[in-house]
Amino acid sequence: MQLKTYLNFAGRCDEAFHYYEKHLGGKIEMMMTFKQGPMEIAVAPGLKDSILHAKMTVAGMELMGADIPKAEPMRSAYLSLSVDSDPEAERIFRALSEGGQVTMPMQETLFATRFGQTRDKFGMLWMILHERPM
DSSP states (O other), rough: OOOEEEEEESSSSSHHHHHHHHOOOEEEEEEEGGGGGGGGGGGGGTTTTTTTEEEEEEETTTEEEEEOOOOOOSOOEEEEEEOSHHHHHHHHHHHHTTEEEEEEEEEEOEEEEEEHHHHEETOOOOEEEOOOOO
C-alpha cells in the first residue's frame, strides 16, 4: 500500500510542477495535456492545453496533479517538507512564499530549529521544517 498526494490546480499545474521541480529538486516524470489524453474525454476548447495528469518525484515521494477548472486553494491540509538543514529550510520557505502568503513566519520552535507555514502562489499550503535533534 502507498499513500500519494494529488493536487488540483485551477489552470496552473504546468507552472506549479516546473516551479516545484526547480525549487524543491523534484523531477517531473510525466505531464499530459487534455489534448494528448484519450479522445473520449470531452473538454472545453480553452482547456485543451491544460494538464490532464502530471506526476513528479519530490524528496522520494510521488506528487501528482491536474488542472481542474473549479479547483480551490487548499484549506485543511498541508504538504509537510522536512529538510536536512536550517539554510535549506530558509531557502525553500523563501521560494514557496514568493508571490504567496506566509501563515507562520520561519522561526525556531520546540520541535524544530526552523519551522514555517506558507500558502504558495498556486494555492497549496506548505509546512517547512528542520527538525530539532532529539
